Amino acid sequence: MYLQFRDDVEAALVSALEALDLPTDDLGVEDPPEGVEAVLASSAAFRLASEVGAPPPQVAGQIADEIDAGDYEYVEAASAQGPYVNFLPSDAYYEGTVEQAQSEDFGRLEPSGERVVVEHTSANPTGPVHVGRARNPIVGDSVARILDFAGHDVERHYYVNDAGRQMAVFTWAYETFDEDDLPQPDREKADYDLVRYYRKGNDFLETADPDEVEAAEDEIQAIMQGLEDGDEETFERVREVVDTVLGGMRESLERLPAAFDEFVKESRFMRDGSVDDVVERLKASDEAVYEEDAWQLELDEYGIEKNFVFLRSDGTTLYATRDLAHHEWKFDNYDRAVTVLGEDHKLQAEQMNATLDLLGNDTDKLRQVIYSYVNLPEGKMSTRAGTGIDLDDLLDEAVERAREEVENRLDDRIRDDDLTEEDVSRIAEQVGIGAVRYDIVSKQPTKAITFEWDRALDFEAQSAPYVQYVHARTCGILEEAGISSDAPDALSAEFDASLLETDAERELLEVVARFPAVIEEAAADLEPHVVATYTREFAETFNRFYRECPVLADDVDDDLRDARLALVAAAKHAVGNALGVLGVAAPRSM
Incomplete structure (x- = not known):
């Protein structure tokens, strides 16, 4: 009933302002000031005072005098109090509320016909979900639930980084080291099992003999190049690691609960040619420069000082480049796109929006929810051997x-x-x-x-x-x-x-x-x-x-x-x- 009451309040204000020959573009409908016995109030008198040439309380009184509450089903009375016009609901409002709220779907809004994709979490599949990122799935899932309840057709996506250096390192380590060389997993769960290989691999790259590291880096680079070239065998090698780790991560996220309709892998946009298309269009733009062994975009006109790097000198793309193709796919398939990001991604979000605009996309369709991180108390969740808190x-x-x-x-x-x-x-x-x-x-x-x-x-x-x-x-x-x-x-x-x-x-x-x-x-x-x-x-x-x-x-x-x-x-x-x-x-x- 509140929405219907608000409609009646707005209709009453429009009628009163028109009768006074005053503009109706801003009705100022809001919650009443504290201590005022009303359900809604209008602050329009503040805006109209200069036009009328009278103080706001006098203007509010004129507006209230023009309102006949009897013309509106859910308005009992309208009265001026200081600079506000206050509205009380009728008995029909209260009675209708009780009747309307008998439905278990109470509060759900009418279908909007709008398709919205909400992307959240999207943590790299390199091991268990870390608690430092816990705010992302909690905020993201809540945003998706609210949009769904508000009548939108919502899909929840997890964007999977399955083509970057981290996954190449993970795949190489998984294929290189024996389980006997690894510590026991912290839990009997797939992501905890495989993360041992990733940690072993990174430790090897930091501490091994330089010649051994060089040989390992050659293998890692070959995996990255295989992904870039669309080599099916390479994709299958990486997929085994990614899907196994994701399976464990999903179990953790489902406890929150945070469920997903689709896990969208960035490699799909490499394989279907979308990323190549984005790269060619970016190279052809006036903002493209080749500096410091990489193709970059100068985004000064958008107020962004740091250049956006989209292609390395060896011809391999970056996560951000592939994400551009991902976003253009979203624009083609959904009416709106929402992405939940940590505060450390704020610059990347600004660069993304600017670059998408340069590519000719309607960036009004994209909104980002930026969140700060959660600090945790001391206690049982103390860090375990440098692995962090899961x-x-x-x-x-x-x-x-x-x-x-x-x-x-x-x-x-x-x-x-x-x-x-x-x-x-x-x-x-x-x-x-x-x-x-x-x-x-x-x-x-x-x-x-x-x-x-x-x-x-x-x-x-x-x-x-x-x-x-x-x-x-x-x-x-x-x-x-x-x-x-x-x-x-x-x-x-x-x-x-x-x-x-x-x-x-x-x-x-x-x-x-x-x-x-x-x-x-x-x-x-x-x-x-x-x-x-x-x-x-x-x-x-x-x-x-x-x-x-x-x-x-x-x-x-x-x-x-x-x-x-x-x-x-x-x-x-x-x-x-x-x-x-x-x-x-x-x-x-x-």
Whole structure:
């Protein structure tokens, strides 16, 4: 109903401004100032004051006087307060919200018909997923989920570097060294198994006799050249290593969870001639120069001082060159492309955008989400023999810590057999991994953060467990009333939403109603933290309702009970779907 209410507010403002013969290009519709009893407000009076020749409060009063709330189904009243025109919703708004939110798909926007590809993570397949990059799959997967919920046709891609020097080194090492010469893997998992060869190879190249290193480099260069020349045997050799490592990486990412529709390999664009085509077009551009044994682009006109290198002197291309062909393929197949990148790739992103523009592409179709890295606390995740901290380490510790917290809180219920051992394990997994994901996605991507266990797993603070507990509470209320929390799409009883009159009930209705608009905003700005902020506000509002408005108490009459149950079901759908688009589990019990 919030979106319909906003439409009515905008229509009322347009009508009033036209009646006053004032421009309607900027209605200034926004959340009201703090302390103002309204759902929406207009700040248009600020903009129009100079044109009218009157102070903003006077202009706001003129606009409000021109509005007849009775002409609009969801507007109860419009009034001026200082420089703002404030709008209150009608009973139809509240009643419609409860009815609309009975659907398990509540908040999902209408299909846009737009195909969007979201590329994220894309870590080189040289070993297990490192925790330093954990923000990428968490932010990227959340962006994809939000765009999907906003009505877009979304595909999730992982761009695989299977043709660079790293993979040539990996392939050479895998074919050169015996397993007997390697340490035991840290885990029984494919990526941990093969990464031992990669580390052994790099160590050999740094410490071996110069003649042996030279011979090894010749073999590595032959692999790189074979890939560049489209040699099928070379591709097959590299593919064995890449696909095996990717298999292990996928297992780790699926725990977050972060799933992909396609793993797009850069070698495909070498094999189909796309990269050669890009190179020839770049060479022919006025910005191309051959300097320092490489073909480069001068991008001064785009405000970029550092040249973009796209071809080495030996005729081999770079990752960035192949990524240009990859992006042109995206433009040919999708309406929009979103890429999630670490802050250390900001310059490369600027060079990419400028070069794509030089090649004649519509770069308005491309948006990048840049994120800063996550700092980790000291503790069990200490670095192992210089290999770094893997994502699996973080998730294992998260589940272990969550289990301790859950068992401390649920000892009595476990003894009473209300929760089985299987229930405790499920809750620990949902809470632990949810805590990691929520804590990271809840911050603005451009801000560096330090992950802290105590904060992330605090059931009383603004954390994942705090919000998850609200969802579990809604399920508990519904199940106590005999309504399955698995399928509460429609309540068995009719309900009269007009009975929801208290401040706590109305506040909860208002925050439920805003959920579709939150999805709309988060999708437009590619900012998942907007949804996380909403869930925290939602949890606080629901908890106030829970304290002040008993649902199943004996002294609550049947009609009010049914209305409040409908509101609880609406709340369950809103908070459950909000957690869902963040990729955080919504437990039925905690």
